[in-house]
Amino acid sequence: MPRDEAYDKLEHKLMALRQTSRTGDERQTMSEVFDKGTILSIYKLMKDGIIDTLEHPISTGKEGNVFAARDPQGKMIALKIYRVSNATFNRISRYIEGDKRFRGLSGSRRKIIMAWASKEFRNLQRMYDAGINVPKPLRFHRNMVVMEYIGTEDSAAPLIKDVVLEDPDRIYEDLLRQMKLMYKEAGLVHADLSEYNILYSQQNAVIIDVGQAVLIEHLNTKDFLYRDIDNINRFFRSRGVEVKNRDDIFKNITEMEE
Ligand SMILES: Nc1ncnc2c1ncn2[C@@H]1O[C@H](COP(=O)(O)OP(=O)(O)OP(=O)(O)O)[C@@H](O)[C@H]1O
Ligand SMILES: [Mg+2]
Incomplete structure (x- = not known):
């Protein structure tokens, strides 16, 4: 065990x-998440x-926790820690089956969960580089991902x-645009997109939770993309938006440009 001030402070x-x-x-969650390796x-x-x-914790779920933290400059950042468990x-x-980036990966549950955190990081990076509104990725290490914190000093941004929503039509259109960017520029489909994985910050939609996003050549891309579209349409319909036809959206996102 390291013995110094930083470690004592952390403990x-x-x-x-x-x-x-x-x-x-x-309490159970806290002691499970903070096993020796994670500490x-x-x-x-x-x-x-x-x-x-x-x-402080922002969210405690079955598969992991997200914490608010600060960098050495005092800026808030978000730390997502995947729990090394069967549920995860x-x-x-x-999702890993059929993703060429994981080919040849075998071994322990722990290793695979770590590969998952690195996948979330890389997906975030690709999306961020493509100009999609996602938290800026900062670092991954073992089972954790550090990224930009979305929210204010007082609280993390709420889910959409x-x-x-002041203007649900605008947010809807913006999300369709982001889904297209994701497909065309990042070469990815989110595959778990819904109102549960979109934050609302400064009147804009920020997409999160991109660990499961798949490359567009993945076997099930079509199904995943249709499911994402359906979720978005269902949610915005419930907010009074006159949503577009799912096939038209699908075509628009995937169409080849001349
Ligand atoms: N960068 C961030 N800034 C602020 N809050 C965040 C950030 N990332 C995640 N959160 C919060 O943490 C919650 C869980 O994050 P995320 O959806 O990425 O994980 P998850 O694997 O779905 O976890 P869970 O199983 O708990 O839903 C989000 O709903 C959101 O409230
Ligand atoms: Mg989530």
Whole structure:
């Protein structure tokens, strides 16, 4: 175990987080997420000058947690930690099959979950480079991804499903544009796009949770893209938008330009 001030500070912080967790479930989550390996990984990110302090959990889910943290300049950043568990493994394995970037990868559950975090990072990078509105990727290490924090000092940005949209038509059109950019410029399909993976920040839609995004040559791209379109249409229809025909959207996203 490293013995220095940074490590002590981190341990203290984690203990405090555990104690302030409201429910037994939350405490359980905290102790599961922060196994030895993960604590050491956060410590490494601190030593590397990526993270200075861990602030508070933004979200605790079955497969991982997202934390608000700060970089050495005091700027807020988001840290997503995948839990090394069966639940995580079961969800991700079907996406990994058929992705050429994972060819030849075998071995432990842990290794595959780490490859998954690196995949989320690389997907974010491709999307960010293509000009899509996603959090800027900052670093990945083992089972964690560090990225731009979306929100204010007071709170992380809400999911799009939890806000009253001022102009849902504009957001709808913007998301269709982003889906097209994703396909054409990044060569990816999100594959889990819905109101649960879109944040609303400064009147704009920010797409998150891109670990499962697949290359367009993936076997199931067509199904994934149709599902994404259907989810977006369903949500915006419920917000009073006169949505477009799914096949027309699909064609528009995938059409070849002369
Ligand atoms: N960069 C970010 N800035 C602010 N909040 C974020 C960021 N990334 C994720 N979040 C918050 O964390 C939540 C979970 O993130 P994400 O959707 O990426 O993970 P997940 O694997 O779906 O986790 P879960 O199983 O808990 O839904 C999001 O709904 C959002 O509230
Ligand atoms: Mg999600």
